[in-house]
Amino acid sequence: MVDLHAKVGSLPKVGPALTQRLAKLGINTVFDLINHFPSRYQDLTKVVLISELLPDQTNLISPQIWQIKNIRTRSGKFLTLGKVADSSGVIDVVWFNQPFITRTLKEGLKVNLWGKVDKFNNKDAFISPEYEVLTTAKQSTGTLHTQRIVPIYPETYKLSSKWLRLIISDVLAQNPLFEEFLPENIIQAENLVGIGTAYQQIHFPNSFESLSLAKTRLSFDELFILEGRALLYKQEWKNKARTNPLKIGEQPLKNFIKSFPFELTSSQKRVLAEIRSDLAKEISMNRLLEGDVGSGKTAVASIACYITYTNNRKSIFMAPTEILALQHYQTLKNLLEPKGLKISLVTGSRKPDKKGEYDIYIGTHALLQEKMNYSLIGLVVIDEQHRFGVEQRAILGTKTETPHILTMTATPIPRTLALTLYGDLDISIIDELPKNRLRIKTYVVPKEKRLGAYQFIRKEVGMGHQAFIICPFIEPSESLQTVKSATLEYDRLKTGVFPDLKLALLHGRQKSKEKEEILKDFRGKLYDILVSTPVVEVGIDIPSATVMLIETADRFGLSGLHQLRGRVGRGDQQSYCLLFTDSSSPRVLSRLNLLSKHYSGIKLSEEDLRLRGPGEVFGTAQHGLIDLKIAQMSDLQTIEKTKLWISKLVSEDPSLQSWPSLYNRITNQKDISPN
Ligand code: ADP
Numbered sequence: 001m002v003d004l005h006a007k008v009g010s011l012p013k014v015g016p017a018l019t020q021r022l023a024k025l026g027i028n029t030v031f032d033l034i035n036h037f038p039s040r041y042q043d044l045t046k047v048v049l050i051s052e053l054l055p056d057q058t059n060l061i062s063p064q065i066w067q068i069k070n071i072r073t074r075s076g077k078f079l080t081l082g083k084v085a086d087s088s089g090v091i092d093v094v095w096f097n098q099p100f101i102t103r104t105l106k107e108g109l110k111v112n113l114w115g116k117v118d119k120f121n122n123k124d125a126f127i128s129p130e131y132e133v134l135t136t137a138k139q140s141t142g143t144l145h146t147q148r149i150v151p152i153y154p155e156t157y158k159l160s161s162k163w164l165r166l167i168i169s170d171v172l173a174q175n176p177l178f179e180e181f182l183p184e185n186i187i188q189a190e191n192l193v194g195i196g197t198a199y200q201q202i203h204f205p206n207s208f209e210s211l212s213l214a215k216t217r218l219s220f221d222e223l224f225i226l227e228g229r230a231l232l233y234k235q236e237w238k239n240k241a242r243t244n245p246l247k248i249g250e251q252p253l254k255n256f257i258k259s260f261p262f263e264l265t266s267s268q269k270r271v272l273a274e275i276r277s278d279l280a281k282e283i284s285m286n287r288l289l290e291g292d293v294g295s296g297k298t299a300v301a302s303i304a305c306y307i308t309y310t311n312n313r314k315s316i317f318m319a320p321t322e323i324l325a326l327q328h329y330q331t332l333k334n335l336l337e338p339k340g341l342k343i344s345l346v347t348g349s350r351k352p353d354k355k356g357e358y359d360i361y362i363g364t365h366a367l368l369q370e371k372m373n374y375s376l377i378g379l380v381v382i383d384e385q386h387r388f389g390v391e392q393r394a395i396l397g398t399k400t401e402t403p404h405i406l407t408m409t410a411t412p413i414p415r416t417l418a419l420t421l422y423g424d425l426d427i428s429i430i431d432e433l434p435k436n437r438l439r440i441k442t443y444v445v446p447k448e449k450r451l452g453a454y455q456f457i458r459k460e461v462g463m464g465h466q467a468f469i470i471c472p473f474i475e476p477s478e479s480l481q482t483v484k485s486a487t488l489e490y491d492r493l494k495t496g497v498f499p500d501l502k503l504a505l506l507h508g509r510q511k512s513k514e515k516e517e518i519l520k521d522f523r524g525k526l527y528d529i530l531v532s533t534p535v536v537e538v539g540i541d542i543p544s545a546t547v548m549l550i551e552t553a554d555r556f557g558l559s560g561l562h563q564l565r566g567r568v569g570r571g572d573q574q575s576y577c578l579l580f581t582d583s584s585s586p587r588v589l590s591r592l593n594l595l596s597k598h599y600s601g602i603k604l605s606e607e608d609l610r611l612r613g614p615g616e617v618f619g620t621a622q623h624g625l626i627d628l629k630i631a632q633m634s635d636l637q638t639i640e641k642t643k644l645w646i647s648k649l650v651s652e653d654p655s656l657q658s659w660p661s662l663y664n665r666i667t668n669q670k671d672i673s674p675n
């Protein structure tokens, strides 16, 4: 019997190379493998007779092979020519350049062929159909790739659906023992199918009804575990995280905010009140501040830093990239230095001043690596990061005071959802943009309109505006190759397209000082166009930038594009996002066109998951996404139900001792999060 905890490499058909590819999808154990769910299904249940075939329709036939052979054409290409027959008639079959097919398909075999009839040499023929041999074994256990509801898996890292079907069906055929971790009364009350049935049917459904039941069950599981995890964590936090209350009077707070160059929106005022009340408690704050890009989260965080300062405590402000750290540094300097606060910037390329005494430390992960003197930390702000993880918690060390924690995210999710998915955090939402903002007009630009788009940028620059040009996406990380291509693109634009304009180049391999200088000068309008790798992904704030041009937009996830788009439209001018693609595939174009229709981050990230599957989305989109494998973020009903059940269990049995297998699923981090 197959052991679900075994490594995938222990399966007979999975060698070292495939083990590696699977690992890239976060699939290490057999259990991970069967939790790799199909992204969609194809209904290939209906078999037709050869005599019923109509041109231009895709059909499944189930004939016997009469003849099959490879021939070489005059141009040296291979043709595989066959003749197949069923009780109703005979038809020719042709495959191009797949001579290996004759190793599998032999005369006399019964096969399923799925494809279209078209003319070949003036005769009707089945052209390049997909095939599955009907061995005697298959005739009893059922087919995998045809004559059923066929699972289609997100195809990434060179793992084909056909291959995944094969190994997953091997595992399931051995009837692995699934531990039923949900209490029986919940299964009964919610009419859920058993866990074993759910896994069988999600991969190889007998019908669309049983598929739907399997989805319901597995979505329930996923949300239930997610919420259980959050609940246990929150409980632990409230029990352990004691701190020094941070208070500020009404008048000093007002005086401080009055020094801002704008008035707070009513959303900002509301979330500030929530944060202020948390800070005044003895239990450390653990709050998520959510708001779309540019909604003014950083401004609110700076007020929290100020409150911390007036209580003789220090703040740490963590950003995901150096550029953002620099920007926050500038912003907080402007707002807080006049009030006497001392601010230090700590990034990988900028050695911190370890002796100095500062009120706020702003930086990247380097904040954790440098041995800074973090005494009396009252507040930790984390920008655009999923969680205050184990690693980050290390800075809290053994201190008796747990700092207040404010996590910020630009992924816009509805409150009910946020409460569930970030159930361990309290939530504050900024749900309006400052009044002067306009919606960013978004267009997908095909190859032939490239010049027109450049003309458009020229016109915008003529009006005193600025543009970002994001270079071809090569690899998710800022590799040398990405930098090289950005440099080439910069040279091409500078000499060939915009010789009369002022261009600057920005990428992750530049020295921090250099990047700082370039951004400062871009903000100061010394440049018209900033050519950049996708390092500017989150949070860059240049009010007079009105155009965001993104090359090879098809390589990005929709959420990633939404984030990039958020770099413009920060001032009061109409802004534009131009998505360049060389692809003419209708699928790609319609995916990109979703950005011209939707301005909601939640909508876009849901679509992304649906269209590209979790592997792709999480491979490239990085921050802020919620990694649901099967449950839908929009399934509020299941979210509510699972929330009620898990709360009930935890209130009866706070440490879930009477439910050991549930407890194990909940505390096994790897289970759900691929990161
Ligand atoms: P976020 O961190 O949510 O992306 P920021 O705090 O960086 O947003 O604010 C984006 C821009 O909007 C900044 O230029 C900031 O100065 C400005 N801003 C913030 N709050 C307001 C407001 N209430 N009215 C006008 N502009 C604001």
Ligand code: MG
Residues within 6 Å of the ligand: 293, 294, 297, 298, 538, 539
């Ligand atoms: Mg921001």
